[in-house]
Amino acid sequence: MTEGMAAADRGMAAADGWDVLERAGELARQGQAFALATVVWRQAPSSGQQGSRAIITAAGELQGWIGGACAEPVVIREARQVIAAGVPRLLLLGTSEQFGAAVPEGMTVVPISCQSEGALEVYIEPVLPVPHLVVVGRSPMAQTLAALAGALGWRTALLDGPDFSAADADERSMVVVATQGHGDEEAIEEAIAARPAYLGLVGSSRRGASVLGYLADRGVPTEQLDRVKVPAGLDLGRTTHREIAVAILAELVQLRASGELADSAMTGPAGSARSAGSAAIAGSVGLAEPARQAEPAGQRGLAEPAGQDGLPEPAGQDGLPEPAEAVDPVCGMTVATGPSGRPLEHEGVTYHFCCAGCRRKFENDPAAYAKDESRC
Secondary structure, three states, X not given: OOHHHHHHXXXXXXXHHHHHHHHHHHHHHOOOOEEEEEEEEEEOOOOOOOOOEEEEEOOOOEEEOOOOOOHHHHHHHHHHHHHHHOOOEEEEEEOHHHHOOOOOOOEEEEEOOOOXXXXXXXXXXXXXXXXXXXXXXXXXXXXXXXXXXXXXXXXEEEEOHHHOOHHHOOOOEEXXXXXXXXXXXXXXXXXXXXXOOEEEEOOOHHHHHHHHHHHHHOOOOHHHHOOEEOOOOOOOOOOOOOHHHHHHHHHHHHHHHOXXXXXXXXXXXXXXXXXXXXHHHHHHOOOOOOOEEOOOHHHHOOOOOEOOOOOEOOEOOOOOEOOOEEEOOOOOOEEEOOHHHOOEEEOXXXXXXXXXXXXXXXXXXXXXXXXXXXXX
């Protein structure tokens, strides 16, 4: 092969390599784990060229070009091991007689017998999706948890309860419901539908039993309810409200490090650094994005709350309308009369409730709770 032909081959390999990188960006955005293999040295004759790249998925699918029939199956096998371990590997492919004892430390020699008698040096690096955490709630603890996860480079979303749906998570996500009495049941039911790798509820064991019991009565399968961790987080003893965020994050890190959340983030030990190449790909596609927060109600174009006469409620001292209130006929708690109060009409009277459990009790026996003083 002439020097001009060799240069042309190298140029084509580089162009194909950029196409592979574009495809790598697409897979990274989809949250898929894969390995990126790059030819860094070749000994002629060999069909692989310096700069040739290929993507190998966890299922063993190869996209791109790394070499002929001798090199390809070896690279696929080694790449799948790299994905599982989360550690890059430098391969030297050829016959043992070609290298002898002159093999650098840390390099893996894989003997192959090809009629061409060529050799390749291939660098394989894992490209693993960063953890995806969805925090549902608006409390200071929820904000702290989202901020801490963002500091670790996790892809984080912070959403208010009414803004959250199953579409905000998937089977690789970790979901923490911290609505703390403001629509717990609805948020958990939406999260269960997403089948995330982790689902935790911030609250006491008693509160959790009430929420899960309500969902069980609604027909949510027991095996799905059993996956809800209540209370979410490690038991760190007496902690402040914001410190609960530390306990939850510690539990998530622990589960990932032990491999129990392999579906959420197929990585090695927590804290292990990604290679420079995978970090560049991750950065280029925006994997480690800051926490996404729900827009304030006013920015979403919602109408001002109205009173019973259809007119806006009088403004309070802060200039905002005072929300109308009612008394939960079951537990006696004062609740808002908007959608969050779970309105229920009975015999021409609208009642409001603090939680789905109270609403259910009323529905089962309205005569026991329908009192004049609880009407709104």
